[in-house]
Amino acid sequence: MRAASPTRDHRKGRRMDVTQLQQRVHEAWMRQRWDDWRRTCADEYRFDLTPTIRLDLEQTLAWSRAWFTAFPDYREEVKAVYTSDAGVAYELIGAGTSSADVRLFGRTVIPHVPGRSVEVRYAKVLVVNDAGKVIRDRQYLDATALRGGLETR
Secondary structure (H helix, E strand, C coil): CECCCEEEECCCCEEEEHHHHHHHHHHHHHCCCHHHHHHCEEEEEEEEEECCEEECHHHHHHHHHHHHHHCCCCEEEEEEEEEECCEEEEEEEEEEECCCCEEECCEEEECCCCCCEEEEEEEEEEEECCCCCEEEEEEECCHHHHHHHHHHC
16 A cells, blocks of 8 residues: 555546545544445445444444444544555544443443543555445454453543
8 A cells, every 4th residue: 555546437537536535434424424424435335343243334324323422522533544546544543432332233332431431543444446435444443452441441
């Protein structure tokens, strides 16, 4: 991966900068503008929440809403961005204060610890199709450390 790379939209004959796409994806997600975020995704979008949990678009929206319900003050800082013709990877540090359980599909996946703050360090990889839409969204973080941080801070 390299610093910045436009990718070609072969069907429309225009160029799309994956860095600009990354910025649109991240801004829409952080501002909870779900319709804008949805427009950055292809119909076949998939999100790897963990190595064993893969979510479709609607499930990812449910996860995102659950996260911001549990951490309404959550904010992220993008530390580095790496691009290729196929997509973009970026490093992030996020922080927020627990105000509710993180609930997904009717069960608590991260229990609420009143007033506890969490810091999340992770990498995100977005794979982009020729139309400039995200088809695959993977994140790499230590979920055990995240849960432990919530329980011990």
